[in-house]
Amino acid sequence: MKLSKKSDYALRAIIYLSMHYNKGAIQIREISANEKIPQKFLENILLVLRKAGILNSKIGLKGGYELARSPDLITLGEVIRALDGAIAPVDCVSKISYKPCSEEVTCVIRGVMLDIRNAITDVLDRMTFADMCSRVRDSMEKKESNVLTYAI
Amino acid sequence: MKLSKKSDYALRAIIYLSMHYNKGAIQIREISANEKIPQKFLENILLVLRKAGILNSKIGLKGGYELARSPDLITLGEVIRALDGAIAPVDCVSKISYKPCSEEVTCVIRGVMLDIRNAITDVLDRMTFADMCSRVRDSMEKKESNVLTYAI
DNA sequence: TAATTATCTACTAAATTTGTAGAGTTTATA
DNA sequence: TATAAACTCTACAAATTTAGTAGATAATTA
Numbered sequence: 184m185k186l187s188k189k190s191d192y193a194l195r196a197i198i199y200l201s202m203h204y205n206k207g208a209i210q211i212r213e214i215s216a217n218e219k220i221p222q223k224f225l226e227n228i229l230l231v232l233r234k235a236g237i238l239n240s241k242i243g244l245k246g247g248y249e250l251a252r253s254p255d256l257i258t259l260g261e262v263i264r265a266l267d268g269a270i271a272p273v274d275c276v277s278k279i280s281y282k283p284c285s286e287e288v289t290c291v292i293r294g295v296m297l298d299i300r301n302a303i304t305d306v307l308d309r310m311t312f313a314d315m316c317s318r319v320r321d322s323m324e325k326k327e328s329n330v331l332t333y334a335i
Numbered sequence: 336m337k338l339s340k341k342s343d344y345a346l347r348a349i350i351y352l353s354m355h356y357n358k359g360a361i362q363i364r365e366i367s368a369n370e371k372i373p374q375k376f377l378e379n380i381l382l383v384l385r386k387a388g389i390l391n392s393k394i395g396l397k398g399g400y401e402l403a404r405s406p407d408l409i410t411l412g413e414v415i416r417a418l419d420g421a422i423a424p425v426d427c428v429s430k431i432s433y434k435p436c437s438e439e440v441t442c443v444i445r446g447v448m449l450d451i452r453n454a455i456t457d458v459l460d461r462m463t464f465a466d467m468c469s470r471v472r473d474s475m476e477k478k479e480s481n482v483l484t485y486a487i
Numbered sequence: 488t489a490a491t492t493a494t495c496t497a498c499t500a501a502a503t504t505t506g507t508a509g510a511g512t513t514t515a516t517a
Numbered sequence: 518t519a520t521a522a523a524c525t526c527t528a529c530a531a532a533t534t535t536a537g538t539a540g541a542t543a544a545t546t547a
Binding site: 184185186191194195198259267269270271272273291292294295296298299302303305306307310315318319322 | 336337338343346347350411419421422423424425443444446447448450451454455457458459462467470471474
C-alpha cells in the first residue's frame with residue numbers, strides 16, 4: 184500500500200508549481216534543486232504529467248513547465264493515477280484498469296477491497312493542489328519559517 | 336497501493352479456515368487445492384501467520400493448521416500487517432514502522448497520507464473473519480451455488 | 488517402523504521501482 | 518543566424534521487491 188517515489192516526487196513538484204502559479208514557466212532544474220529530486224528522474228515524471236494534460240511546457244530558452252489548469256482543478260488522485268496507474272488495491276475494483284476476477288460474484292475479498300478503494304479515492308479525488316497550498320501556508324505561518332520544502 | 340499475492344492468499348486461506356472453524360486441523364494441501372494457491376508458497380505464508388499468533392499448528396499424521404482464536408477476534412488488518420508490514424502509504428504515518436521524514440512539521444503530503452492510512456485501517460481493522468464468513472454465506476445463498484471458493 | 492505433516496533455510500526467477508545516459512529538437516535572444 | 522538553454526525521447530541499468538521453488542529436518546500418529 185505504498186506511495187511510490189515517482190508519485191511522491193510528482194506531488195511535491197506540482198505543489199511547487201502551484202505555489203508559483205501564474206508566474207511563468209519554471210525550469211526542471213529549479214524544481215529539482217529546491218525539492219531535492221534527481222533531475223533526470225524528474226524530467227521523466229514531468230513529461231508524463233504533460234502528456235496527461237496536467238502540465239504545459241515551453242521548450243527553449245526561458246522555457247519550463249507550468250500548470251495546465253489552476254491548482255483548484257487538479258486533484259492528488261489525478262496525479263497519482265497518471266504516474267502509477269490504478270489506485271485500487273486489486274484490479275477487479277479498479278475503474279481505470281478493471282479486470283474481472285474468477286469468482287467475482289461470490290468473492291468477498293472484492294467487497295472489502297472496494298470499500299478500501301472508495302475510502303482512498305474519497306480523500307485523493309477531493310483534495311486539490313489549491314488545498315495543498317493553503318496547508319503549506321498554514322504550516323509555514325505556524326512554524327515562522329520561510330524555508331520552502333514540501334518534502335515528505 | 337496494491338494488495339500483494341501473499342496477503343491475498345493469506346486472506347483466502349484464513350477465510351477457508353474460518354469456514355471450517357472448530358472442525359479440527361486442516362492440512363496445507365487441502366487449502367492449497369481448494370483455493371488454488373501454490374502449496375510451497377502457502378507453507379511459507381501459514382508459517383508466518385503461526386509465528387504471528389494467528390494460527391496454531393499440529394505436526395505429524397492428522398496434523399495441520401487451525402485458527403488460534405475465533406474468527407471474530409481476527410481482523411483483516413492483523414493478517415495483512417503480519418505478511419506485508421505497514422499498511423500506511425508512507426512510513427512517517429505508520430504505527431508499526433514509523434520513521435520520521437525530513438520536514439515533518441510542515442510536510443503537507445504527510446497530512447493527506449495520514450488521512451488515507453486512517454481511511455484504510457478503518458476498514459481493515461474493523462473487518463473480522465466472522466464478518467467475511469457471513470458475507471460468504473450470504474453470497475452463496477444468493478448464487479445458489481455450493482462451490483466454495485473465496486477467490487479474488 | 489512407516490507414513491504423514493509441519494518446519495526451516497536457502498535459493499532462484501520474474502517483475503517492478505528507481506534511477507541514468509545521451510542524442511535530438513525547439514526557441515529566445517544577442 | 519549562431520548559440521546556449523531548455524524540454525523530448527528512447528533506451529538502458531542497477532537495486533529492490535515479489536513470487537515461487539527445493540530439499541533436508543523434525544515431530545507425530547497409528
